[in-house]
Amino acid sequence: MKSYRKELWVNVPSRRGFVNITREVERCLAESGITEGLALVNAMHITASVFINDNESGLHADYEAWLEALAPFDASPQRYAHNRTGEDNADAHMKRQIMGREVVVAVTDGKLDFGPWEQIFYGEFDGRRRKRVLVKIIGE
Amino acid sequence: MKSYRKELWVNVPSRRGFVNITREVERCLAESGITEGLALVNAMHITASVFINDNESGLHADYEAWLEALAPFDASPQRYAHNRTGEDNADAHMKRQIMGREVVVAVTDGKLDFGPWEQIFYGEFDGRRRKRVLVKIIGE
Amino acid sequence: MKSYRKELWVNVPSRRGFVNITREVERCLAESGITEGLALVNAMHITASVFINDNESGLHADYEAWLEALAPFDASPQRYAHNRTGEDNADAHMKRQIMGREVVVAVTDGKLDFGPWEQIFYGEFDGRRRKRVLVKIIGE
Numbered sequence: 483m484k485s486y487r488k489e490l491w492v493n494v495p496s497r498r499g500f501v502n503i504t505r506e507v508e509r510c511l512a513e514s515g516i517t518e519g520l521a522l523v524n525a526m527h528i529t530a531s532v533f534i535n536d537n538e539s540g541l542h543a544d545y546e547a548w549l550e551a552l553a554p555f556d557a558s559p560q561r562y563a564h565n566r567t568g569e570d571n572a573d574a575h576m577k578r579q580i581m582g583r584e585v586v587v588a589v590t591d592g593k594l595d596f597g598p599w600e601q602i603f604y605g606e607f608d609g610r611r612r613k614r615v616l617v618k619i620i621g622e
Numbered sequence: 623m624k625s626y627r628k629e630l631w632v633n634v635p636s637r638r639g640f641v642n643i644t645r646e647v648e649r650c651l652a653e654s655g656i657t658e659g660l661a662l663v664n665a666m667h668i669t670a671s672v673f674i675n676d677n678e679s680g681l682h683a684d685y686e687a688w689l690e691a692l693a694p695f696d697a698s699p700q701r702y703a704h705n706r707t708g709e710d711n712a713d714a715h716m717k718r719q720i721m722g723r724e725v726v727v728a729v730t731d732g733k734l735d736f737g738p739w740e741q742i743f744y745g746e747f748d749g750r751r752r753k754r755v756l757v758k759i760i761g762e
Numbered sequence: 763m764k765s766y767r768k769e770l771w772v773n774v775p776s777r778r779g780f781v782n783i784t785r786e787v788e789r790c791l792a793e794s795g796i797t798e799g800l801a802l803v804n805a806m807h808i809t810a811s812v813f814i815n816d817n818e819s820g821l822h823a824d825y826e827a828w829l830e831a832l833a834p835f836d837a838s839p840q841r842y843a844h845n846r847t848g849e850d851n852a853d854a855h856m857k858r859q860i861m862g863r864e865v866v867v868a869v870t871d872g873k874l875d876f877g878p879w880e881q882i883f884y885g886e887f888d889g890r891r892r893k894r895v896l897v898k899i900i901g902e
Contacts, residue, residue: 483623483763483902485798487870518625519760520662522800522866526877528815534723535668535715540703544712545719548693553828563820572824575815579825579861581719583814586662586726586866588758590627595756597666616875618868620799620901621760622623623763658765659900660802674863675808675855680843684852685859688833721859726802726866728898730767735896737806761900762763 486514486619489526494609497555498577500542501604503532503615507587508594510617517592519621523602524584526614529574531581531605549577549607574607581605589621626654626759629666634749637695638717640682641744643672643755647727648734650757657732659761663742664724666754669714671721671745689717689747714747721745729761766794766899769806774889777835778857780822781884783812783895787867788874790897797872799901803882804864806894809854811861811885829857829887854887861885869901 488510492501507523523532535541553576559565562572585602588595594602604615628650632641647663663672675681693716699705702712725742728735734742744755768790772781787803803812815821833856839845842852865882868875874882884895 483799485901487868487875519623520660520758520800522868524866524868526880528877528879533719535719536704538704538707540705540707541712541715543703545716548716552692552832563823564816564818565820567818567820572821575821576825576828579813579815582722582862584866586664586724588627588662588664588756590758595627595758597668597754597756599668600666614877616868616877618800618870618875621625659763660800660898673859675859676844678844678847680845680847681852681855683843685856688856692832722862726804726864728767728802728804728896730765730898735767735898737808737894737896739808740806761765 483620484516484622488617490615491612492604493612494606497609498546499606499609502537502601503604504601507602507617511619514619516589516619516621519589519619521587521589521619522584524616526616529571529578529608530613531578532585532615533581533605534585534600534602536599537601553577571608577607623760624656624762626656628757630755631752632744633752634746637749638686639746639749642677642741643744644741647742647757651759654759656729656759656761659729659759661727661729661759662724664756666756669711669718669748670753671718672725672755673721673745674725674740674742676739677741693717711748717747763900764796764902766796768897770895771892772884772895773892774886777889778826779886779889782817782881783884784881787882787897794899796869796899796901799869799899801867801869801899802864804896806896809851809858809888810893811858812865812895813861813885814865814880814882816879817881833857851888857887
């Protein structure tokens with residue numbers, strides 16, 4: 483069994499945003515030399531997500547509005563107990579649970595084994611600083 | 623290390639529905655000859671889910687109503703920016719994020735290593751056409 | 763390829779609660795002797811979750827209130843069809859979908875390959891009895 487590990491760095495200049503990291507993960511896979519196995523891609527931070535969906539800016543705007551309605555940003559200590567600790571990002575911990583921490587992708591014939599529209603995104607919910615995504619690939 | 627890959631085809635005749643695919647995944651596992659490892663089962667389409675929960679029709683009706691309340695279907699271009707592209711399925715991309723893209727199941731002694739009530743479902747949120755589920759199993 | 767399996771038992775004395783299981787999973791990893799691979803940690807019950815987030819009690823109180831708002835407990839047969847079967851836990855099946863069934867964690871140099879704040883939690887939504895978490899690790 484071979485294994486490969488790499489950290490990708492992301493810096494979203496606003497509080498929230500989505501970044502397509504498919505090409506970076508493909509480069510990792512090429513570098514790994516693994517042709518059959520599983521690739522794990524996960525946010526290393528707990529106010530961010532890695533998820534697979536469509537590369538369409540309208541949909542991303544819809545996600546932004548939808549997540550804000552389900553778990554509104556509110557820095558005040560009234561709404562969220564977490565924000566009584568000096569943090570202001572309780573909402574980000576919730577948004578991340580809806581969008582998910584990680585994806586596991588099949589590796590077949592040296593490629594990410596995707597359906598026609600699958601792309602990997604980093605979802606930032608508390609940005610404006612450098613954060614990491616972990617790519618771990620195991621196989622042969 | 624052995625690896626196995628199969629695509630399952632699903633065709634839900636209505637826009638939304640849940641299909642129990644546990645037996646098909648068990649057949650894949652038997653076919654693979656793998657007795658220890660991990661099985662990844664994922665929707666290859668971004669308006670569908672694979673998830674593990676109860677095989678109970680009342681619960682499935684509850685999921686349907688609950689998801690519709692959290693992310694209502696609305697084909698008009700007013701509510702969802704994605705539906706200004708000619709699509710009508712923005713809601714389906716949201717429902718899929720709540721229910722998830724994939725499950726990873728332990729394989730032990732040649733079986734899906736499940737608790738007493740775990741069953742694997744395909745969740746369709748934009749149906750009426752043939753779609754695929756990927757089963758990838760790695761192990762020994 | 764090596765593989766390792768262990769069931770962890772959890773008993774949350776109230777209906778809902780979060781339990782930090784990071785140390786137990788680390789003990790499993792040490793016991794496995796695996797230094798490179800993937801660790802799957804999943805709830806074996808369909809009204810419970812395993813997820814990765816912050817070890818902060820205010821945030822856990824926020825999750826509790828947020829999940830209760832998104833999928834309220836209601837034992838009556840009016841709101842949830844599932845609760846016409848004699849069950850009272852339809853809400854728990856929904857809360858579990860938001861928080862997720864499982865996490866997959868990279869194993870590197872014999873450690874759970876975590877960012878600075880990642881901790882593994884068991885999320886109970888229908889407690890007051892013993893339940894199981896499955897830890898399956900594969901690698902070398």
